[in-house]
Amino acid sequence: MEKKAEGTVAIILLALIQGFPASGAVEVLPSINPAVVGNSVTLSLSPSTALNSGSWAVGGSLILTWTGAQQAVFPNHTGRATVDVQTGALTLTSVTVADSGDYTVQSTSPMLQASASLSVYELISNVMLTANQKDLVEFNSAAVLTCSVSSGSSLSFLWMNGSSEVTGSDRVQITDGNSTLTINNVTRYDKGPFSCRVINPVSNGISGPVNFTISYGPDNMALTVNGRNTTSFSAGSNLTLLCSAQSNPEAQLQWAFGGELLNTTGPLLELLIVGEKQSGSYSCLALNNHTNVNSNITTNIMIAKSPLSGSDRRAVDVGLLPLLLFVGFLSSWQGKL
Structure with a gap:
């Protein structure tokens, strides 16, 4: 087997020097793309083509070679890569993020070359949101929130205040790959609830809410x-x-x-x-x-001072009546004199 593998490598190296004709009629189709860490992925040729010998490589690094029924797997993929020697289909088991890349199949019998890109992502789990402190004073404090995950790759972060998206501004900075939110000179309207949503092509997760107590x-x-x-x-x-x-x-x-x-x-x-x-x-x-x-x-x-009411005026009028009668009596008596 070792000698046959060496012979196959020699054939491939010669073909690399001479160049492979690209086959526009044949393409490589991954069974899953994007794939999740731990999945098994098969890269098949379409239409199905019988290949007597050939090789698979990712990013220029050989994965395996085969000729007839014999195949040789290179150390980086030992135990995880196999090829269907009849169709040339490559199967990768327990894929990791590092398995992402451009995969190329080459064959000398018949002569062809075809490529496809594969992306592998880790599922997001346990999204957590932490704050530097929660008791703040309006215009005198900064709120710092950090979003993290227990696992996940190629992460995108979305920040929310209640149902509204938080974006950068003069007071608001989103840094560290968008995983940290800083609000300077907080106002009473920055109390929350804040949350962060983390997304990648195969999963997403959202943190629990964080509220601030803001004195104002x-x-x-x-x-x-x-x-x-x-x-x-x-x-x-x-x-x-x-x-x-x-x-x-x-x-x-x-x-x-x-x-x-x-x-x-x-x-x-x-x-x-x-x-x-x-x-x-x-x-x-x-x-x-x-x-x-x-x-x-x-x-x-x-x-x-309140004006006199009607009853008060009547009381005054009654009090003045004897005086008015007396004045009238004097006037009448003086007239007789």
């Missing part, structure tokens, strides 16, 4: 009185001042009147049966201990 505010404050934006009220009214602020965590609220702090905290300040002396500026002060940011909003309230 207080900002966008609002202050209403009795649910309205009006600030003029009559004496004797009951007033409810409501303060709100966008903040995470929830802001601490403190009330002030005329620049002096009141002993009232929380979103509500209630003023009952107000008088004119309660006219002035009312402020709501907001503080977020996580961001160390404070904000405030002020409204000026005018308490006007």
Whole structure:
């Protein structure tokens, strides 16, 4: 067998020197392409052609040679490559990513050469997403996410924030072969959930979600009185001042009147049966201990003396009646004099 193999190699080397005519009528067809690591792949000639001798090579490196019923496999493919000596079909077992390449069959009987490309990929498994830290402060922190797999080859990465795809921008960088996502100066809208999808031609996988806790505010404050934006009220009214602020965590609220702090905290300040002396500026002060940011909003309230009601006017009229009668009596008495 060894001598016959050597003879076949000599024939092939001679043919390589002289050149093989390419056979446009014959092509090589892989049974699976792309193939998954561990698969068996057969590269057959189409149409089927009886070859008495020949060789298979990948990327210029010989896999095996054969002549008649004898074949010789080169060390890199020992135990994994066989040829059908009748048809010249090459079978590879337990293929690996390294088996990807351009396969060429050559024969001297009859004279032909044909090629095909084979791609082998490793299945993706166990897609994982990790974050450098999850508690962030708006405009002062960077979020760094890293996507990895336990296995897989020729990977492509797709980043998602909820149902929206994340792409690069001034704040967003996607690096390390697209496996790392960095968001600089995070905003409250960067909380997630983030996920990464990993794809190759034979499989895909998606990570679990990652959410960030982003502290922000207080900002966008609002202050209403009795649910309205009006600030003029009559004496004797009951007033409810409501303060709100966008903040995470929830802001601490403190009330002030005329620049002096009141002993009232929380979103509500209630003023009952107000008088004119309660006219002035009312402020709501907001503080977020996580961001160390404070904000405030002020409204000026005018308490006007209420006009007399109808019953009050009647009471005044009755009180003045004796005086009017007395004045009328004096006028009449002086006329008689």
